[in-house]
Amino acid sequence: METFGARLHRAVAERGPLCVGIDPHPGLLARWGLSDDVDGLDRFARTVVDALGDRVAVVKPQSAFFERFGARGVAILESTIRQLRDRGSLVLLDIKRGDIGSTVRAYAEAYLDPSRPLYVDAVTASPYLGVGSLAPMFELAAEHGGGVFVLALTSNPEGPEVQHARTSDGRTVAQTVIDEISQLNAGAEPLGSFGLVVGATIGDTGHDLSRVGGPLLAPGLGAQGATAADLRTVFGASLPAVLPSYSREVLGAGPDVAALRAAADRALAACKAVVPVAG
Numbered sequence: 001m002e003t004f005g006a007r008l009h010r011a012v013a014e015r016g017p018l019c020v021g022i023d024p025h026p027g028l029l030a031r032w033g034l035s036d037d038v039d040g041l042d043r044f045a046r047t048v049v050d051a052l053g054d055r056v057a058v059v060k061p062q063s064a065f066f067e068r069f070g071a072r073g074v075a076i077l078e079s080t081i082r083q084l085r086d087r088g089s090l091v092l093l094d095i096k097r098g099d100i101g102s103t104v105r106a107y108a109e110a111y112l113d114p115s116r117p118l119y120v121d122a123v124t125a126s127p128y129l130g131v132g133s134l135a136p137m138f139e140l141a142a143e144h145g146g147g148v149f150v151l152a153l154t155s156n157p158e159g160p161e162v163q164h165a166r167t168s169d170g171r172t173v174a175q176t177v178i179d180e181i182s183q184l185n186a187g188a189e190p191l192g193s194f195g196l197v198v199g200a201t202i203g204d205t206g207h208d209l210s211r212v213g214g215p216l217l218a219p220g221l222g223a224q225g226a227t228a229a230d231l232r233t234v235f236g237a238s239l240p241a242v243l244p245s246y247s248r249e250v251l252g253a254g255p256d257v258a259a260l261r262a263a264a265d266r267a268l269a270a271c272k273a274v275v276p277v278a279g
């Protein structure tokens with residue numbers, strides 16, 4: 001069984017370092033001339049899949065925008081995941097789940113067990129009930145070749161009040177998350193399956209990402225104000241592990257498929273100028 005880290009490494013080598021989100025905001029649905037209902041959601045998601053599913057390394061549906069429509073929205077999410085997989089992009093589902101361990105096990109089964117309808121390549125997870133509470137997610141990911149991206153230094157301005165707080169040993173909360181995830185990836189080649197979320201907006205915070213050994217998802221580009229050039233400041237020597245992520249910046253070019261592709265190509269070109277890709 002090929003690990004998520006190995007699949008991601010290959011996908012980035014083939015398609016380039018880019019993740020595009022599917023975030024059907026009400027405002028974007030309106031701009032695309034779509035209704036803010038399940039029909040609009042379905043058309044939006046299908047258009048993104050048709051435009052990008054066969055050319056972008058990773059596509060990241062944002063679960064919240066599908067959950068807005070209840071069971072029918074989740075059914076569209078299921079179908080979107082299948083369509084993306086058929087077109088060859090890796091699917092990273094942005095759910096940011098976290099809970100006590102026994103409940104985390106159920107989340108892990110929902111998203112990382114290949115027999116389940118919402119099975120994806122990787123998910124995002126929140127470590128704020130303690131990184132250890134996510135252990136069932138790490139175990140199931142390891143068993144089935146999945147990946148988990150854990151929030152470390154998020155792109156929003158409110159993040160530092162929690163993430164930069166100091167623990168009793170003097171490290172920041174974020175650094176403890178970074179260090180625990182680094183241990184999970186020890187010895188993994190060419191890339192570990194356990195990643196971190198580190199916003200492109202955060203500037204140079206002095207956190208040590210040098211031993212992570214897994215992918216670093218960088219949201220915050222485009223609509224939140226960060227540029228590809230900012231990745232240099234945030235990641236420094238860890239740039240080769242960075243997976244830049246854009247949602248609204250690319251989606252805003254729709255609904256025309258050619259325009260969406262052109263926007264993704266522009267984003268990729270900007271990232272390629274900064275993020276070195278191993279062959």
Ligand SMILES: O=c1ccn([C@@H]2O[C@H](COP(=O)(O)O)[C@@H](O)[C@H]2O)c(=O)[nH]1
Nearest residue numbers: 062154155199219220223224246247248
């Ligand atoms: O720190 C984080 C973690 C996750 N996100 C998510 O990424 C996208 C960003 O969308 P844009 O339109 O490119 O701003 C969205 O789904 C967030 O929930 C993040 O922004 N920051």
